[in-house]
Amino acid sequence: MKCDIPIELLSGYLDGELDEKQKKAFEKHLKECQSCQNELEELKLLDGYIKVQEIEEPSREFIFGVNRRVMEKIKKKRRSFVIRFTPIFAPVAVALLVLVVVINTIPQKRFVGVDSRILYAEIKDEEEVELHKAKAYMPRAAVAKEKISEEGKGVLAGQEILAVSEVVKKLDVVEEAVITDFEVSMDQLAIPRDRIVRAIVDSTGKVLKVATGNTIIPEKDTMLENRLEGQQLSPPTIAGRRAQIYVDISPTKENNH
Amino acid sequence: MYNSIESDEILIGRVKNGDCEAFNPLVERYKLALYKLMYRMVYNRDDAEDLVEEAFIRAYRSISRFEIGRPFYAWICRIAVNNAINFLKKEKRTQTQPLAWVEHRLVSVKQNPVRLTKEKLLRERISAAMAKLSQDYRTILVLRINDELSYDEISKILKIPRGTVMSRLARARQKLKEIFKEMEVYKNEV
Numbered sequence: 001m002k003c004d005i006p007i008e009l010l011s012g013y014l015d016g017e018l019d020e021k022q023k024k025a026f027e028k029h030l031k032e033c034q035s036c037q038n039e040l041e042e043l044k045l046l047d048g049y050i051k052v053q054e055i056e057e058p059s060r061e062f063i064f065g066v067n068r069r070v071m072e073k074i075k076k077k078r079r080s081f082v083i084r085f086t087p088i089f090a091p092v093a094v095a096l097l098v099l100v101v102v103i104n105t106i107p108q109k110r111f112v113g114v115d116s117r118i119l120y121a122e123i124k125d126e127e128e129v130e131l132h133k134a135k136a137y138m139p140r141a142a143v144a145k146e147k148i149s150e151e152g153k154g155v156l157a158g159q160e161i162l163a164v165s166e167v168v169k170k171l172d173v174v175e176e177a178v179i180t181d182f183e184v185s186m187d188q189l190a191i192p193r194d195r196i197v198r199a200i201v202d203s204t205g206k207v208l209k210v211a212t213g214n215t216i217i218p219e220k221d222t223m224l225e226n227r228l229e230g231q232q233l234s235p236p237t238i239a240g241r242r243a244q245i246y247v248d249i250s251p252t253k254e255n256n257h
Numbered sequence: 258m259y260n261s262i263e264s265d266e267i268l269i270g271r272v273k274n275g276d277c278e279a280f281n282p283l284v285e286r287y288k289l290a291l292y293k294l295m296y297r298m299v300y301n302r303d304d305a306e307d308l309v310e311e312a313f314i315r316a317y318r319s320i321s322r323f324e325i326g327r328p329f330y331a332w333i334c335r336i337a338v339n340n341a342i343n344f345l346k347k348e349k350r351t352q353t354q355p356l357a358w359v360e361h362r363l364v365s366v367k368q369n370p371v372r373l374t375k376e377k378l379l380r381e382r383i384s385a386a387m388a389k390l391s392q393d394y395r396t397i398l399v400l401r402i403n404d405e406l407s408y409d410e411i412s413k414i415l416k417i418p419r420g421t422v423m424s425r426l427a428r429a430r431q432k433l434k435e436i437f438k439e440m441e442v443y444k445n446e447v
Binding site for chain 2: 006007008010011012015017042043046047049050051052053054055056057058059062063066067069070071073074075
């Protein structure tokens with residue numbers, strides 16, 4: 001007689017993935033159920049078959065040459081890459097965490113801001129040109145990368161946010177550099193202490209867009225936007241170059257005291 | 258120089274600190290395991306070899322995001338599997354490539370029956386049956402049964418909940434059983 005135990009239980013038991021309670025209950029049932037015993041044996045046999053499927057041997061060229069090819073490409077990339085940033089705290093009086101995006105030398109290519117990094121890329125060779133063709137034109141937070149689905153998109157300051165797969169593509173083509181000469185005074189911005197605020201600041205230091213909230217899809221705050229957008233800050237430079245950045249201008253804990 | 262006894266963690270730590278040569282032993286260590294995984298996904302030697310190479314390069318570029326202490330193989334599997342899935346989607350090979358491979362193999366079996374041992378014939382038939390599965394089912398079976406990854410690891414690699422791993426694996430096994438019966442794989446048992 002066919003048993004109505006879900007196949008998931010049998011399959012999970014075979015894989016040793018049931019929790020203790022499920023496992024005990026299933027084992028108790030198994031002792032008495034011939035149908036499940038047969039099914040389990042059949043699944044074991046099936047797994048055994050899967051393990052022995054035919055695989056074409058890799059080529060000699062692969063076995064002996066893949067290390068060399070990978071290492072050559074890695075070294076080539078190291079020479080041609082550009083930039084990845086780590087977070088930078090402004091001086092104590094300023095105490096702001098700086099994040100994010102730069103516009104590179106090619107016009108419509110804008111780059112990807114992430115919470116703990118600033119990203120920037122420039123085209124160096126054929127292969128990277130390909131990568132840059134990804135639709136990676138919009139900043140988004142790296143922490144959010146873990147929180148958004150692969151297909152997920154959102155809106156930040158009225159612009160499209162990257163899907164994770166696109167961000168990964170951008171991350172693939174950047175290296176480290178140093179951000180300098182960007183300061184924002186808390187007094188000047190007068191941001192409420194409990195707010196998380198991010199802004200796009202252009203290369204002249206003008207605040208272009210403002211978004212608030214700590215999620216991938218920031219909240220809209222028209223009053224804050226009206227107050228901040230158009231403000232003139234010190235022009236940001238990255239590695240000595242004027243750059244547009246996407247920056248977290250939230251008050252720090254220190255400022256909250 | 259790096260040798261085979263240095264742990265993944267030590268090597269990755271060095272790579273993270275800018276010593277790219279430390280990546281070489283990792284390539285050596287995992288290239289064949291990744292080749293098998295890729296081959297079982299695309300059923301084509303050249304494509305599988307290319308995908309392994311790409312996976313290592315992508316892994317290197319993303320190494321700063323790798324958290325020391327986590328299993329490197331599961332991490333690079335995730336990169337390789339996602340890359341292979343994208344490759345299959347892009348090339349629209351999900352259907353055509355494995356089926357073409359199946360047909361080729363089965364014709365070859367029919368034409369040269371005496372050249373194949375019974376055991377080899379069985380393995381060929383199993384591969385042909387696997388190739389008939391959908392990409393989702395084949396991938397999850399390969400990760401669990403061939404690579405012996407846990408449900409949690411598979412869940413991370415495929416970015417699906419653990420419960421979905423469990424149900425998809427169960428359904429994949431059921432489907433494969435049906436295909437085995439259709440193809441009379443059991444009758445070829447050694």
